[in-house]
Amino acid sequence: MDPLIQALDIATGPVDPSGLPHLKDHSIGSLRTKLVEFGLPSYRADQIAGWLYRRGVDDPEAMTDLPADLRVHLASEWQTRALEVASVLRSVDGTIKAAFRTWDGEHIESVLIPERARNTLCISTQVGCPLACSFCATGALGFTRNLRTSEIIDQVCRMAEILAADDSPESARGITNVVFMGMGEPLLNLDAVLETIRLLIHPKAFALAPRRVTVSTVGVLPRLEPLLAVAPVNLAVSLHATTDAVRDQLVPLNRRFPLAELLDTLRGLETVTQRRPVFFEYTLIEGVNDSPEDAKRLAPLLAGIPSKLNLIPMNGHADSPMHSPDDATIDRFLRIVAGSGLFVSLRRSRGLDIDAACGQLALRHVARAAASVSTGAPPRWAR
Ligand code: SF4
Structure with a gap:
């Protein structure tokens, strides 16, 4: 290993x-x-x-x-229930963020995002995260432990109850999509994530089509093949930069698995090249990765990989001085990428008023022990 x-x-x-x-x-x-x-x-x-x-x-x-x-x-x-609801927050845009308490007093968060024809649930796989990406509020929490399968799947059970108790028009269709994009890096908790996926897609359990399940990773390369072998789920890769110099700063794991290695690994996997496109997530950060040169580098970088690029203007939070570029810069970036032939979309963040958007999950409304908050120092392998 x-x-x-x-x-x-x-x-x-x-x-x-x-x-x-x-x-x-x-x-x-x-x-x-x-x-x-x-x-x-x-x-x-x-x-x-x-x-x-x-x-x-x-x-x-x-x-x-x-x-x-x-x-x-x-x-x-036997035990049958892994999580209790600690709090539920509702955004003005309909997004629901729930904090759940585990048996040992830890807390995790999940976010339900209602859209026109679907309800997407974003679930967590770890308490905190060890990968310390510099733009991410979860990374600033430090790492406590992996979640068990029961604690991952119970986020779906508990949120289904919360949704069912709602009288919103969206509640009738239940949870239609699940994304592993909450707290933690899913591929560092692979066994529990695989068991969870098996439950999500099994006809006697949640019976979701694999295309309705998306697993996001910053690129834990040895774990990609076993993940994609379990079922044809969607893969989302947190890219965030077009050079190793910038990605090393944003995603410290890049120092271990640099861009060329990440993208070559994806090009070499039949489960990637012969399936649906990979979703590349690109958080746009002012003055860091938002230049025209960055935009021009993306298409050649992703050549040979069926790709969709999601641009996400940085969602600010208290643990980071970084923030989103202005609208004109975002628009310029989008137009250059679209002109280069890449399939690209701009993802408008949901649930900003309740800190539920991408990169914002940090248990701000849940009291937590000072000891569990990291110093913000880079992880061991990145020094
Ligand atoms: S972006 Fe993902 S992998 Fe990076 S620190 Fe945040 S939760 Fe962890």
């Missing part, structure tokens, strides 16, 4: 003192195997998943088509 990945692949935190296994830590295939170990028929996993994910029922006693002795077994020997 790559020594960097090994160093970062920190275990999933302290052991839950209850010692009980969690039903939501398993994909349906894995739960079938676990049930057999308990001497139970494997097909019960499909029924249990139907209750947990399709009907949103956590209480085994309420799973009425299961035999009574199995309900007693599930209630006494």
Whole structure:
């Protein structure tokens, strides 16, 4: 295993003192195997998943088509609920941000973005993040631990409940899309992310088409192939710069996996070149990466990769002096890129008034211990 990945692949935190296994830590295939170990028929996993994910029922006693002795077994020997709602904020534009509390008192955030024909849920995979990207509020928090599968998938369960309780016109269609773009780098918590994807796309669980699931990464290259092998989900790559000198400053992991290596790896993967386009995310930052030269470099840089470029004007936050360019600069950048033949769109941020936009998830409204806030120093491998 790559020594960097090994160093970062920190275990999933302290052991839950209850010692009980969690039903939501398993994909349906894995739960079938676990049930057999308990001497139970494997097909019960499909029924249990139907209750947990399709009907949103956590209480085994309420799973009425299961035999009574199995309900007693599930209630006494398993856990079924991983997160509690700590707070819910609603933006004037309809975006909902929820903070969730884990069993050990940590907090994470998820954001639901209602759009015309879909409700996209942005979920977190780590408590904080070890990658310390300089424009990102989550990176400034430092890193506490990886989330378990149950803690990742329960963000979908809890937000579905919050949405169902809403009387907005959007609530009836439920959650239609899931993006792994919240707190944390998903590919540093790969096993839990893969189990979560299996649950999201399984017909007995959330039954989302893989094209409705997007995983975002800054480029943990050894983990791309196993991610894309699990299902044809969308891949989003946080690019943010056109030279290593600038990307080293914005995304410290670039010092380990520089631009040419990142893009060559993508060009070499059939699961990239023969599927849907890769979404390249490019946060526009005034005076850093917004020049006409940057705009002109993008098309040649991405040549050979089916690409869509999303330009995201920087969403400011208290932990960074960086901010968005003015409208004229953004417009000039957009026109140069579009003129070079790249498929490009300008993503207007949602939920700015509740700190729910890209790069803003930092638990500002959740009290947190001073000890968990990083010094802002670069991570070990970047020094
Ligand atoms: S941008 Fe993503 S990878 Fe970078 S610090 Fe923020 S959450 Fe982590």
